[in-house]
Amino acid sequence: MKLTKYKHACVRLSKDGKELLVDPGIWAxxxxxxxxxxxxxxxxxxxxxxxxRVRASDVPIWTNAGVAAELTKDGGDVADRIAVVxxxxxxxxxxxxxxxxxxxxxxxxxxxxxxxQNVGYLIDDAVYHPGDSFTKPDREVHTNLVPxxxxxxxxxxxxxxxxxxxxxxxxxxxxxxxSEIGLTMGERWIGTQGNKPYVALKxxxxxxxx
Numbered sequence: 123m124k125l126t127k128y129k130h131a132c133v134r135l136s137k138d139g140k141e142l143l144v145d146p147g148i149w150a151x152x153x154x155x156x157x158x159x160x161x162x163x164x165x166x167x168x169x170x171x172x173x174x175r176v177r178a179s180d181v182p183i184w185t186n187a188g189v190a191a192e193l194t195k196d197g198g199d200v201a202d203r204i205a206v207v208x209x210x211x212x213x214x215x216x217x218x219x220x221x222x223x224x225x226x227x228x229x230x231x232x233x234x235x236x237x238x239q240n241v242g243y244l245i246d247d248a249v250y251h252p253g254d255s256f257t258k259p260d261r262e263v264h265t266n267l268v269p270x271x272x273x274x275x276x277x278x279x280x281x282x283x284x285x286x287x288x289x290x291x292x293x294x295x296x297x298x299x300x301s302e303i304g305l306t307m308g309e310r311w312i313g314t315q316g317n318k319p320y321v322a323l324k325x326x327x328x329x330x331x332x
Contacts, residue, residue: 123331125249125265127323128154130169130298133267135245140216144243144251145170149298151325155179159216164253165227165240166192184215188239209241218245224257228274248331262288264331269296270308277311284315291319
């Protein structure tokens with residue numbers, strides 16, 4: 123399986139001629155959408171969901187109820203392509219086996235409470251995408267996608283997350299807000315935790331997941 127990182131939190135997985143796109147937000151490149159077979163969306167925020175391009179994709183979509191409501195609010199036939207999932211459920215999308223984890227977005231400010239629903243996805247028991255959360259999978263994974271910036275981000279929480287998730291490697295995501303200097307934070311702080319190699323991918327760069 124090949125993992126290709128696109129801008130911010132968008133990744134694409136390729137296996138056996140099938141293409142799975144995860145969290146294509148407004149900053150994701152158009153090429154990320156080319157030839158895809160299915161889409162997973164963790165939550166409704168624009169940096170993870172470009173609603174217009176997802177509606178126009180004409181492929182099946184797996185996501186939570188909040189995203190489904192956003193995608194269908196203007197009508198159209200997109201509802202026929204949406205499967206609503208929540209943490210604890212498993213399903214198949216474009217030949218990939220998916221397990222869903224958690225139901226809540228990380229808290230930004232205590233007085234605001236939980237901003238929205240958020241579901242993390244473990245794909246083929248190999249790649250874990252938490253969306254905007256540090257929800258942990260309940261099993262070992264090959265590649266853990268680790269958020270490294272954002273309004274809700276906390277470095278101590280990120281480090282605890284990396285230490286506690288049994289992964290062979292980590293890849294930094296959720297990084298569009300960082301400068302070139304800021305991007306080194308992931309490698310400096312997160313890449314030294316838990317004896318897990320840190321892979322710093324630029325947009326459109328890929329890595330093989332064995």
